[in-house]
Amino acid sequence: MIRVGLLGVGFIGATHAACYKNIAGARLVAVADVNREAADRVAAEHDARAYYAVEPLLEDKEVDVVDVCLPTFLHEQAVVSAAEAGKDILCEKPIARSLSEVDHMLGAVRRAGVKCMVAQVVRFWPQYAAIKELLDMGRIGQPWMATASRLTSFPGWSTWFGDPALSGGAILDLHIHDLDYVFYLFGRPGRVYAVGHADASGAWNQVVTTLYYGDKAAVAEASFMMPPGFPFTATFRLVGTQGCVEYRFRVGGQVDQRDVATTEFTLYRPGQPPESPLCSDQDPYLAEIEYFVDCVIQGKHPEVATLEEARAVLQIALAAQESLEHGRVVTLKY
Numbered sequence: 008m009i010r011v012g013l014l015g016v017g018f019i020g021a022t023h024a025a026c027y028k029n030i031a032g033a034r035l036v037a038v039a040d041v042n043r044e045a046a047d048r049v050a051a052e053h054d055a056r057a058y059y060a061v062e063p064l065l066e067d068k069e070v071d072v073v074d075v076c077l078p079t080f081l082h083e084q085a086v087v088s089a090a091e092a093g094k095d096i097l098c099e100k101p102i103a104r105s106l107s108e109v110d111h112m113l114g115a116v117r118r119a120g121v122k123c124m125v126a127q128v129v130r131f132w133p134q135y136a137a138i139k140e141l142l143d144m145g146r147i148g149q150p151w152m153a154t155a156s157r158l159t160s161f162p163g164w165s166t167w168f169g170d171p172a173l174s175g176g177a178i179l180d181l182h183i184h185d186l187d188y189v190f191y192l193f194g195r196p197g198r199v200y201a202v203g204h205a206d207a208s209g210a211w212n213q214v215v216t217t218l219y220y221g222d223k224a225a226v227a228e229a230s231f232m233m234p235p236g237f238p239f240t241a242t243f244r245l246v247g248t249q250g251c252v253e254y255r256f257r258v259g260g261q262v263d264q265r266d267v268a269t270t271e272f273t274l275y276r277p278g279q280p281p282e283s284p285l286c287s288d289q290d291p292y293l294a295e296i297e298y299f300v301d302c303v304i305q306g307k308h309p310e311v312a313t314l315e316e317a318r319a320v321l322q323i324a325l326a327a328q329e330s331l332e333h334g335r336v337v338t339l340k341y
Contacts, residue, residue, distance in 0.1 A: 008032065008033070008034055009032055009033040009034070009071050009072055009300055009303050009304060010033075010034055010036045010069050010070055010071045010072070011027060011033055011034065011035050011036060011037075011070070011071070011072045011073075011074055012035075012036065012037040012038070012039070012064045012065075012067060012070035012072070012073050012074070012094070013035060013037070013038045013039070013049075013055075013073075013074045013076060014038075014039050014040075014061055014064065014073060014074065014075050014076060014077050014085055015039075015040055015075070015076035015077040015078070015099075016038050016040045016042070016045045016046055016048075016049040016076070017040075017045070017076065017165060018165070019076045019099055020038075020040070020049070020074075020076035021049060022292050023074055023076055023126075023292065023296060024038070024049055024052070024053060026290070026292050026293045026296045026297075027053070027296070028053070029293055030293070030296065030297050030300055032300050032301070032304050033072075033296075033300045035053045035055050036055050036056065036067075036069055036070060037050075037055050037056045037057075037058060037064050037067050037069070037070055038050050038053070038055055038056070038057055038058070038064075039057075039058040039059065039060060039061055039063070039064040040059065041059060041060070043057075043059050046058065046059060061077075061084075061085055061088065062088075065088055065089060065092040065094065066092070070094060071094065071095065071303070072094060072095045072096070072097065072300075072303060073085075073089040073092075073094040073095070073096050073097075074096075074097045074296075075089070075096060075097065075098040075099060076099050077099075078165070078167050078173060078174070079101055079103070079104060079173065079174055079175060079179065079180065080104060080167070080172075080173040080174070082098055082099075082102060082103050082108070082112075083103055083108040083109075083111055083112060085098075086098055086112045086115065086116070086123070087111055087112055087115040089121075090112075090115040090116045090118070090119040090121050090123070091115060091119060093119060093121065094121060095121050095122040095123070095303050096116070096121060096122070096123040096124070097123075097124050097125075097126055097296065097299050098123065098124070098125055098126065099125075099126045100125055100126055100127050100128075100183055100184070100187070100317070101175060101179040101180060101183045101317075101321065101324070102125050102314065102317040102318070102321060103321065104172075104175050104179065105321075105325075106318065106321060106322060106325070109314070109317065109318045109321060110318075112314060113314055113315070113318065116314060122299075122302060122303055122307075122308050122309060123308075123309075123313075123314045124298075124299045124302070124309040124311070124312050124313065124314070125312045125313070125314060125316070125317040126295055126296075126312070127184070127187045127188075127191075127295075127312040127317070127320075128184075128291050128292055128295050129184045129185070129187065129188045129291075130187070130188065130191055130295070130311060130312055131291045131292075131294040131295040131298065132291040133286040133287040133288065133289065133291065133294075134243075134254040134256075134270070134272045134286055135188060135243065135254070136286065136287065136294075137272070137284050137285070137286035137287075138192075138243065138245055138252055138254065139191065139192060141245075141252055141274065141284060142192060142245065142247075145249075146249070146250065146252075146274070146276070147245060147246070147247035147248075147249055147250040147251065147252060147274075147276075148247040148248030148249030148250065149222075149223075149247055149248045149249075150192070150193070150223050150245055150246070150247040151222070151223045151224075151246060151247060151248065152223065152224055152225070152226075152245075152246045153189055153192065153193070153223075153224075153225040153226075153243070153244070153245050153246075154225070154226050154227075154242075154243070154244045154246075155185040155188070155189065155225070155226070155227040155228070155241075155242065155243045155244075156185075156227070156228040156229070156240065156241065156242045157181055157182070157184055157185055157227075157228070157229045157230075157240075157241045158228070158229070158230045158233050158237065158239070158240045158241075159181070159230070159231060159233055159237065159239045159240070160231070160232075160233045160234060160235050160236070160237050161212075161231045161232070162231070168180065168231075169208055169210075170208065171208055171209055171210035171211075174210075175210075175324075176208075176210030176211050176212050176231070177210065177211065177212040177213065177214060177229050177230060177231040177232075178211050178214055178229070178324050178327060178328050178331075179321075179324055180231075181229045181230075181231060182214055182216065182227065182229035182324060182327070183320065183321075183324055184229075185227040185229065185243070186216070186218075186227060186320055186323050186324055186327070187312075187316075187317075187320045188243070189218060189225045189227065190316065190319065190320050190323065192245070193218075193220055193223065193225065194220075195319060195323075195339065195341060196218035196219055196220050196225075196323065196339060197219055197220065197221060197338065197339060198218075198219040198336050198337065198338050198339065199216060199217070199218055199219070199323060199326040199327050199330055199336070199337045199339060200216070200217045200219075200330050200335075200336045200337070201214055201215065201216040201217070201327040201328070201330040201331045202214070202215050202331070203215060203331050204232065205331075206231075206232060210231075211328060211331050212230065212231040212232050213229075213230045213231075213232045214228070214229050214230070214327065214331065215227070215228045216228075216327040216330075218323070238257050238258055238259045239256075239257070239258050239259075240255075240256070240257045241254075241255075241256040241257075242254065242255050242256070249276060249277070250274060250275055250276035250277065251274075251275045252272075252273070252274045252275070252284065253271070253272075253273055253275075254270070254271070254272045255269075255270065255271040255272075256268050256269075256270050257269045257270075272284060272286065295312070298311065319341070322339065322341070323339065326339055
């Protein structure tokens with residue numbers, strides 16, 4: 008049995024906590040949050056211990072795995088400290104705000120020899136996972152264009168999002184989902200160009216990024232600047248030499264209401280009627296955590312959403328930000 012300690016019990020932390028109730032090989036044994044009332048409530052729901060700071064949880068000898076659901080600006084220290092405590096780590100996206108922060112994490116994780124995965128949930132979202140399978144199976148032929156969007160009004164569940172120095176704005180918190188997924192499909196782009204709009208805080212909270220791969224390209228849009236009441240909307244379309252697959256997700260309010268979302272998922276191929284590809288009905292958050300827990304149980308390092316991959320994706324996101332700030336194409340060097 009893998010014993011889990013959860014750092015942060017806000018929206019995403021509570022989402023992770025609920026998943027552990029449905030994973031036979033893991034049990035949530037401790038939670039930590041500076042909000043004592045929230046920590047006590049979630050701990051009581053899971054018959055776990057409540058702490059009110061990071062350090063006591065990391066010192067808990069019964070904790071095998073640390074699930075980091077803290078705000079982005081706290082990820083670096085939490086991951087480094089967890090690694091130094093010998094704990095395996097699942098860390099929420101975005102992994103960090105800078106490459107130097109990720110490098111600090113990578114050094115600590117490698118020295119300690121612990122397992123670490125980044126919770127890039129879109130890779131485990133049933134329709135997105137099915138698109139990857141269709142591509143790998145050759146069902147759409149050679150891909151030549153991917154188009155993605157992720158649009159919403161400003162998140163209302165925490166105030167720290169509003170400070171770009173803490174959150175990185177839409178580029179790091181929202182856009183990172185689609186940049187990571189395109190990376191998952193196509194790998195590293197050669198060049199990046201972005202246009203967008205910064206809000207009053209200076210955060211680039213409306214952005215359209217083009218990723219150039221030579222024989223193919225991707226265009227992704229993200230926005231936290233949609234007016235209140237605009238439904239959370241995510242789309243992805245992949246076009247290839249033998250077909251096109253398209254996914255549309257739309258839900259009133261925020262993505263936390265995904266159970267009542269309107270979705271369309273269709274594969275179009277020449278000479279054939281449109282079809283709805285088969286995909287899992289498993290909750291994506293449960294799927295990603297179950298995958299990580301299984302890796303820990305089997306004693307193997309995750310091969311999906313690794314810390315190294317998260318660094319590469321962050322480099323792409325920061326290149327988009329550089330392009331926005333200077334109005335030019337950025338050539339990536341890895």
